[in-house]
Amino acid sequence: MPFSTLPEPIVAALTEKGYAQPTSVQAAVMEPEATGRDLLVSAQTGSGKTVAFGLAMANDLLADGGPGYVTAPLALVVAPTRELALQVSKELEWLFAQARLRIVTCVGGMDPIRERRALHGGAHIVVGTPGRLRDHQERGALDLSALRFVVLDEADEMLDMGFREDLEQLLDATPETRRTFLFSATMPKPIVAMARRYQNDALRISTIDERQGHGDITYQAMAVSPSDIEHAVVNLLRFHEAETAMLFCATRDNVNHLHATLNERGFAAVALSGEHSQNERNRALQALRDGRARVCVATDVAARGIDIATLNLVVHVEIPRDAETLQHRSGRTGRAGRKGTAVLIVPYPRRRRVEMMLRGARIDAEWVPVPGADAIRERDAERMLGRMIATVEEPSEHELATAERLLAEKTPQELALALVRAHMATLPQPEDMADTGEMPERGRRREGFDEVVWFRMDIGRRQNADPRWLLPLLCRRGHVSRNEIGAIRISANQTHFQIPNAIAARFSAALARTAQEGAEDESGIHIELSPDTPREVARTNARGGNDRPQRGPRPGGSGGPRGNREGGREFGGRGGPGGEGGRGGRGGYGESRGAPRGPRSAGGDRGGY
Known part of the structure; x- marks a missing residue:
């Protein structure tokens, strides 16, 4: 039996739970070379990590029949969020239930007095979040002097969330003889540095294929006009009709805006961000678990530690700031052997950056167009037909009588048409994308363009000008x-x-009405009739001239035309890329965190619809 080296109570608990074979990470921690050593483990979220470190502690904790009553805990498990800590506690409870080990959970949002009372009553294993554990330790309620094990679960996320000082204070208060397990989906430099400081001759275990991303997740990327981001979200949700979907935004303002938009469009959506209380978070998660809501709009931090079994679609509405964030976000789906899909919505000017990020993460993403209205309607028809031709349960007499009345009044074709219309009326309507995803052909000749005039704008390649966002801008300015x-x-x-x-x-008249000299948004871009054709301008430049007197690159980096402080507002409405230039105001999707920070770069702290 694969678990034969474990104590009998643990084997019995695994058998009762239906475990036939250990997962790769569980098998690795039970190898002879891992016995008695510190562990530094890289494993994907949902790979059975919690049971793995429980198995790694089992032989020591249950030696000689178990520890009996204790006055100080023997093991401490630290997790980044309340949800993850509660999830870990629940897993350890069934694993050690037959061994009669007492597990106490200490997390924010719970009654601290009750937690202190539980700690004083004797706990073999304590599970908690860094801040609450540190608070109990400083108040003398949490005695760390007898610890045999310290487990840092999702250690990389805890450092990202600013818990380094809390973790160091807890670890410094533990005995030097303890064993330390660091479990982390990624191994950035801060994790490696912490391992060197607090671990001794740690065994490095990795169950992640370094050559590719999560094997159970299909990655897709979709390049869209910045003004079409919301439309792309709607069409993705309608195309996949996922049992549960999670949409990631960079800021709480963006979360609130997208949540309100989706609810208005008829989607059952909930929101998770830092401004929501613990009770609001609990209600939102419960709505997702019981099916009352099917879409969750969240920030990176708010979504950490969430495990929803039905989650099979993740949409990166705003580009992750780096490859590690991409993997953490996407890891919410494709867990424990289930399949999932992760989609990146990429504004045209950001495609190159996203391609570099995907290469860095060793993720092979397929670039596909946003599903159009016709493709969505075809999917709707397939799903409806599948449900209609499924085996019908034994009908009641009332149902048969109603069906016979309908057949007497209408033809089968009329009834089928009424059924289709009634079903479609319950679904949010797909969007007709303003931009098909194809690059406008330069120099093309179309009907009505035999006689043309040339206009010019005071932005070019140095300001990241690109036809994919210039077209919507010109349509808005020139009507x-x-x-x-x-x-x-x-x-x-x-x-x-x-x-x-x-x-x-x-x-020209519309340009004059929509212009505002010196404005920091798109209305401040100067557009006028051109006295020269582009070919004449090119000849002038070749002789050493210049396009025209320019104001030079604007502050804010390379986010778009002007690169001003209100990057997201430059393109109007729900338009342009907030991008790496400027703070990403309320006009369009910005990137609050992204590119390397320069003066006023990386989108600042607001991002913004």
Whole structure:
């Protein structure tokens, strides 16, 4: 039997729970070379880590029939969030139930007096969050002098959340003879440094394939116009119709905005961010678990430690700040052998950065277009047909009578049509994407563009000008459709584009009405009739001239035109990339954390719809 080296009470608990074979991480901690040693373990979330460190402690804790009553805990397990700590405690309770070990949980949001009373009553294993454990230790309620084991679960997340000082104070108060287990999905430098300081000759265990990302997660990336991000979210949710989906945003403001938008569109959605109380978090999670809600909009920190069995879709609405965050977010799905899908919604100007991030994370993501309305309706039809042709339970007399009345009044075709319409009426409508995801062809000739005039803008390649976000901007400023904009020529500091001669006057008038000299948003971008064609400008530059007197690169880095302090607002409405330039105001999806920080770079702290 694979668990034959474990104490009898543990074997009995595993058998009762249905364990036939250990997972890879559980098998690794039971190897002879791991006996008596500190452990530094890399394993994916959902791989059975909690049971693994329970098994690693079992022989020592239950030697000679078990410890009996104790006055000080023998093992301390530290987790980053309340939800994860409660989950760990629940797992250890059934694992050590037949061994009659007492487990006490100490987390924020619970009654501290009751926790202190439980600690004074004698606990073999204490599970808790760093802040609450430190509070009990400082008050003298948590005695760490007899510890044989310290387990740091999701150690990388605890350091990311700012718990280093709490962890160090707890570890410094423990005996030097203790064994220390560090479990972490990733191994950044701070984790390695902590391992060197607090572990002794630790055995390094890794059950993660370093050549690729999580094997149970399918990764997709979708390049979209910044103005289409919300539409892409709606279509993804409608296309997948996931049992539970989690959408990640960078800031609490963005979470609240997207949550309100989805609820307004008819999705059953809940929100999780730092501004929500513990009771609100509990209600939101319970709604997801019992099926009353199917979509959760969350920030990175708020989603940590959450384990929802039905979660099979993760959408990165805003780009993760690095590869580790990408893996942590995506790891909410594809757990314990279940399959999941992780989708990155990528504004066009950020595609290169995302490709580099995916390479760094060794993730092979497929670049696919956003599902369109036709594809969603086809999926809806398939799902409905699948439900309709499924085996029907034995009908009641009332149901048969109602069916016969309907057949007497309507033809089968009319009844089927009514059924389809009734079903579709309950579903949120898909969005027609304003941008199909294809790059506008430069120099193309279309009907109505035989006679054109050239306009120019005072932004170019140096300001990250790109047709994919320039098109929506010009449509808003000039009150035209994308089909009324012709060829686009981008030079160093200018962009030239064609407008049919028939609408040039109307376009110019709209530009004048929407312009605001010196404004920090897109209305401050100067657009005017061009006295020269792009070819004439190019010849001037070749002779040593310049496009025109320029104000130079604006403060804020490379986030988009002007790179100003309100990056997200530059493109209007729900438009442009808040990006790496500026603070990402309320106008469009920004990136609150992302690229290396320069002056006013990386999107600041607000991001923003």
